[in-house]
Amino acid sequence: MRNEEKYITFKIKRRDKPESTPYWEEFRIPYKPNMNVVSSLMEIRKNPVNASGHKVNPVVFECNCYEEVCGACTMIINGTPRQACSALIDEIIGKHGMERPITLQPLTKFPVIRDLMVDRQIMFDYLKKVKAWIPVDGSFGLGRGPRYDERKRSAAYQISRCMTCGCCAEACPSFNERSDFMGPHVFSQVKMFNMHPLGLMQKEDRLKAIMSHGGIQDCGNAQNCVRVCPKSIPLTRSIAELNLDVNLLAIKRIFKW
Amino acid sequence: MAKEKEHLHSDFYIRRFHSILGIIPIGIFLCLHLTLNSAAIIGPEAWASVINGMRSMPFIILAEITLIALPILFHAIYGTYVVYVSDMHFLQYQYLNNWMYILQRVTAIITLIFVIYHVIFVRIITETTMDVMAAMANVLQTPLGFVLELIGVWSAIYHFSNGLFTFLITWGVLHGERIQKLFSFLTMMLCAALCLLSLIILIRIAMMPI
Numbered sequence: 001m002r003n004e005e006k007y008i009t010f011k012i013k014r015r016d017k018p019e020s021t022p023y024w025e026e027f028r029i030p031y032k033p034n035m036n037v038v039s040s041l042m043e044i045r046k047n048p049v050n051a052s053g054h055k056v057n058p059v060v061f062e063c064n065c066y067e068e069v070c071g072a073c074t075m076i077i078n079g080t081p082r083q084a085c086s087a088l089i090d091e092i093i094g095k096h097g098m099e100r101p102i103t104l105q106p107l108t109k110f111p112v113i114r115d116l117m118v119d120r121q122i123m124f125d126y127l128k129k130v131k132a133w134i135p136v137d138g139s140f141g142l143g144r145g146p147r148y149d150e151r152k153r154s155a156a157y158q159i160s161r162c163m164t165c166g167c168c169a170e171a172c173p174s175f176n177e178r179s180d181f182m183g184p185h186v187f188s189q190v191k192m193f194n195m196h197p198l199g200l201m202q203k204e205d206r207l208k209a210i211m212s213h214g215g216i217q218d219c220g221n222a223q224n225c226v227r228v229c230p231k232s233i234p235l236t237r238s239i240a241e242l243n244l245d246v247n248l249l250a251i252k253r254i255f256k257w
Numbered sequence: 258m259a260k261e262k263e264h265l266h267s268d269f270y271i272r273r274f275h276s277i278l279g280i281i282p283i284g285i286f287l288c289l290h291l292t293l294n295s296a297a298i299i300g301p302e303a304w305a306s307v308i309n310g311m312r313s314m315p316f317i318i319l320a321e322i323t324l325i326a327l328p329i330l331f332h333a334i335y336g337t338y339v340v341y342v343s344d345m346h347f348l349q350y351q352y353l354n355n356w357m358y359i360l361q362r363v364t365a366i367i368t369l370i371f372v373i374y375h376v377i378f379v380r381i382i383t384e385t386t387m388d389v390m391a392a393m394a395n396v397l398q399t400p401l402g403f404v405l406e407l408i409g410v411w412s413a414i415y416h417f418s419n420g421l422f423t424f425l426i427t428w429g430v431l432h433g434e435r436i437q438k439l440f441s442f443l444t445m446m447l448c449a450a451l452c453l454l455s456l457i458i459l460i461r462i463a464m465m466p467i
Contacts, residue, residue, distance in 0.1 A: 176342070179342040212269070213266055217273060218268075220358055221426055221427075222355045224354075236434070243429035244432075247428060250273065254270075
């Protein structure tokens with residue numbers, strides 16, 4: 001018996017230049033066990049011939065770590081924003097079968113550079129805006145820092161796994177071109193740095209930053225962010241807890257106005 | 258580095274004010290409105306006496322403007338902006354909270370249209386208590402009128418109930434996932450109860466021999 005070769009189909013939303021119109025293109029590649037979407041895209045890159053047999057430009061995509069910790073390969077796979085490296089082909093075809101094409105789209109909330117590659121700079125700009133860091137650099141040693149409460153440390157660890165991949169912002173209805181909403185990821189970072197015994201000293205600065213234009217008030221509680229977060233970061237819990245902090249600060253500020 | 262001048266961004270305070278107004282006084286008024294009009298379940302006489310009682314209160318027009326009309330106006334205008342800045346092409350996310358979010362915005366628009374119609378129809382162009390009752394009964398006696406009225410009232414009730422749930426998150430009361438789930442269930446039960454009450458009221462008004 002001849003071992004019949006099996007193929008998987010990809011339907012990819014492509015775009016040649018940032019300003020050009022996107023178009024869909026199909027690719028068929030031979031199936032091998034243990035593939036993921038990144039390895040499939042590499043396979044397409046080796047031999048960039050589309051499903052109708054034309055030689056085309058290879059599909060542009062980003063990837064870096066291959067273990068779902070960098071966020072670079074984030075794209076919309078079968079309608080869900082996730083990392084291409086941890087999107088296992090065997091799992092996808094186990095759910096939908098061999099026949100259904102796997103659709104790949106770039107994230108829609110960020111400017112597309114080319115094909116599946118987007119520019120997520122705005123997420124980092126917002127992290128700067130909310131001062132998501134601890135200022136410890138100085139001209140002299142400050143000695144040992146305070147001890148970190150173990151319960152807070154483990155809560156902070158969970159949040160620290162955020163890789164600014166953009167899944168939460170992609171799924172968030174408040175994060176769009178009509179609104180300047182900072183996106184769900186910043187609030188968990190603010191929560192994390194406000195929990196830190198040293199970060200605590202800039203707590204109010206960060207709270208003021210998330211009360212500014214596009215801040216926490218623009219959250220509409222659709223809660224898609226927490227559902228799509230690949231790192232299971234309690235994004236909505238951080239927002240809810242910060243709501244209490246900003247409200248108390250707001251009351252304080254009103255009476256000091 | 259020069260100390261930054263203390264600046265209160267209005268966005269936050271306006272949005273929080275919008276959130277409060279939805280419950281106090283608008284949500285309270287909605288509950289009161291349904292409670293008072295449930296007199297219609299008893300009969301036309303009871304209903305008439307309640308409407309007369311409300312209308313004969315001194316300075317009622319002042320209370321209507323400051324406690325009802327102006328808050329609703331602000332909530333509606335700012336709320337329309339909130340609906341405009343939300344992206345609702347989100348049918349790819351089949352999560353309950355996402356549906357509640359979309360429905361909150363859809364009912365916002367329906368309720369706005371319904372409230373404008375309702376105020377003009379039963380408060381501005383009708384004079385006496387008998388006129389109000391007759392106008393309501395006439396509308397509700399046609400199947401189309403009944404359905405439209407029911408959609409308007411149920412939209413307002415859903416918008417209030419789900420709004421109460423998100424209000425509790427916005428004000429930092431409900432933090433955890435499970436307590437949020439519990440309260441979303443409780444507020445939906447409140448929604449169901451008020452919807453049932455309003456249905457009975459509307460049926461009773463439709464049955465009135467006017």
